[in-house]
Amino acid sequence: xxxxxxxxPCDGAGKEVVPEAIKVLRAAGADFEFEEFDxxxxxxxxxxxxxxxxxxxxxxxxxxxxxxxxxxxxxxxxEYLAGVLLxxxxxxxxxxxxxxxxxxxxxxxxxRREDRRSVDLLVVRENTEGxxxxxxxxxxxxxxxxxxxxxxxxxxTGVTRILEYAFEVARREVVMVDKSNAMTHAGGLWxxxxxxxxxxxxxxxxxxxxxxxxxxxxxxDPSQFxxxxxxxxxxDILSDLTAELIGGMGIAPSGNxxxxxxxxxxxxxxxxxxxxxxxxxxxxxxxxxxxxxxxRHLGHADMSEAIEGAVESAIRAGxxxxxxxxxxSTGECGDAVAKRLxx
Ligand code: ATP
Numbered sequence: 001x002x003x004x005x006x007x008x009p010c011d012g013a014g015k016e017v018v019p020e021a022i023k024v025l026r027a028a029g030a031d032f033e034f035e036e037f038d039x040x041x042x043x044x045x046x047x048x049x050x051x052x053x054x055x056x057x058x059x060x061x062x063x064x065x066x067x068x069x070x071x072x073x074x075x076x077x078x079e080y081l082a083g084v085l086l087x088x089x090x091x092x093x094x095x096x097x098x099x100x101x102x103x104x105x106x107x108x109x110x111x112r113r114e115d116r117r118s119v120d121l122l123v124v125r126e127n128t129e130g131x132x133x134x135x136x137x138x139x140x141x142x143x144x145x146x147x148x149x150x151x152x153x154x155x156x157t158g159v160t161r162i163l164e165y166a167f168e169v170a171r172r173e174v175v176m177v178d179k180s181n182a183m184t185h186a187g188g189l190w191x192x193x194x195x196x197x198x199x200x201x202x203x204x205x206x207x208x209x210x211x212x213x214x215x216x217x218x219x220x221d222p223s224q225f226x227x228x229x230x231x232x233x234x235x236d237i238l239s240d241l242t243a244e245l246i247g248g249m250g251i252a253p254s255g256n257x258x259x260x261x262x263x264x265x266x267x268x269x270x271x272x273x274x275x276x277x278x279x280x281x282x283x284x285x286x287x288x289x290x291x292x293x294x295x296r297h298l299g300h301a302d303m304s305e306a307i308e309g310a311v312e313s314a315i316r317a318g319x320x321x322x323x324x325x326x327x328x329s330t331g332e333c334g335d336a337v338a339k340r341l342x343x
Contacts, residue, residue, distance in 0.1 A: 003298055006062035007036040010084065012272025013282040014068020015040075020284030020334030021066060021291035024310070027338035028303050030295060035062075039084060041072030050083025059088070064294050067267035068287065073274060082134065085267075089127050092263050094256035095158065096165050097127035097235060098293065099269060101222075101242035101252065104312040108247030108324060111222070119245055121225040122169065125235020126162040127256055129153050132232045154186045154231070156193065163197040165259060166229035173205035174198070177214045177230040177238065190231070215241060243269050247315075250283025250323045253290040257297060266294040280329035283321040285311055288337055310340035 009018040022034055037055050044050055051059070059065060070084045088094070103109055103119040111117050135151035166174045176194045180187020191208075198206045209217065211234045217224065218238065222245050228238065243252035252269035268286030276282055288311060296304035319336035320326035328336060 002031045002033050003063040004061070005032045005034050005294070006059050006065045007034050008039050008059075008065060008084075009036065009068040010040050010070040010272075011072045012069055012274055012277035013270065014070065014272060016277065016280070016282050016330045017268060017284040017287035018066060018068040020330060020337075021287040023334045024288045024307060024337050024341065025291050025295065027341040028295070028307050028310075029341075030300070030303060034066075040070075041075045041080065044075055044080050044083075050080050051087065060092070064263075064298060065265040066291060066294060067265050069268065069270060069272040071272045071274075086132065086134075088265055089256050090133075092265070093128060093258050093261065094263060094265055095126065095128045095161060096255075096257045096259060097123075097125035097232075098169075098255040098257065099123040099125060099235070099239035099242065099252065100289075100293070101239070101246045103246045104251075104315045105247075108251070108315070109245060111245070116221045116223050118223045119242075121222065121242065122227050123235055123239045123242060124162065124166045124169065124227055124229040125239060126158060126229075126231045127235075128232075129155060129158045130232030152183065152186050152231075152233075154189050156189065159190055159193045160197065163193055163229055166227050167197065167201040167204060168259070170204050170227040173207060173226045174201075175207045175209055175214070175225060175228045177209050177211050177228055177234055179211050179234070181210060186231075211238070214238060218242065218245070239269060248283075248323050249273075249286070250321065251285045251289070253286050253288075253293055255290065255293040255297060264294065264297045266290040266297070280331065281322060282330050283323050284330050284334050285315070285320065285324070285337075288334070306341060307337070310337045313340055 009015045039051055100122045106117055109117045131152045133153045136149040139147040178187050178190045180191050218241055243249050249270040254269050255266050257264040268290050270286055273282055292304045292307040314336040318326050321333050
């Protein structure tokens, strides 16, 4: 039975990279029905609604969501961003945010030492709690006495399930990252759950790092890492760092999943890239690798490997966009990957 994929290109670079990901999926022989929805800043400016109810019910029914990027300088209010991506993550309970970092070609790495360049790690970021839930407020706003409070929400269930998931996907080691020496309440809960979940998984190596040390180690020798599990904020920050290690924002993919319900939303790590959007300069590889994660999630591991292999071959041949040292446009880069899958 053909799978139904809801497609949300949204704004800026998203509109350019998502069609390339679909081009590659078709070239890989994916038997999917793609349905694109009008969720973007233009629609929001017209209607004042981020995702209308009629579209929301379709998104809930889809087998997976292929997502580009959201944001537009004409819509500075945070309601729009919260009403699209955060709503999807929170209300579909996509509690795992997977951010793999794999180095496809040595020349893309800023690391000089060859033995430290074998980067192939996965950041497992908690995606529905932490500092991003929007709890808190501003008191005496706009005055010299203003007080702003942003709450860091961590639950027993939320912390436990993300830690357990990290053990499910790890190959050799799980590194838990927090800041429990300074943030003792949230850190205390993470530490307690970590101890118990780690003890229940004796087959894998385990290590704990404070986030500052983790950032340092990621730059010093990223080849040491397999799976890093952490909260929403630290996962967001560290995965931008890991994206840079493998060639930059244009190449890094991500998946937002709920392993229990099977729901998933797949999007490149980058945003709308307003500085380069609309001129054929954006790299579609992050979106293409996100599509590859989507097909793996839907049970097609072979197709996912084929797409990844085609991406690696195109990059190594220099058939890529400017940010990766090539001179192809967004569409030509998509073609270079798709061609390898058809041949
Ligand atoms: P947003 O507000 O939507 O997150 P942003 O500019 O803050 O947008 P990104 O879109 O992630 O954040 O872009 C950060 C930088 O990385 C940009 O300056 C852009 O040039 C570069 N970049 C992002 N995506 C790509 C891409 N697909 N290809 C090439 N460069 C990219």
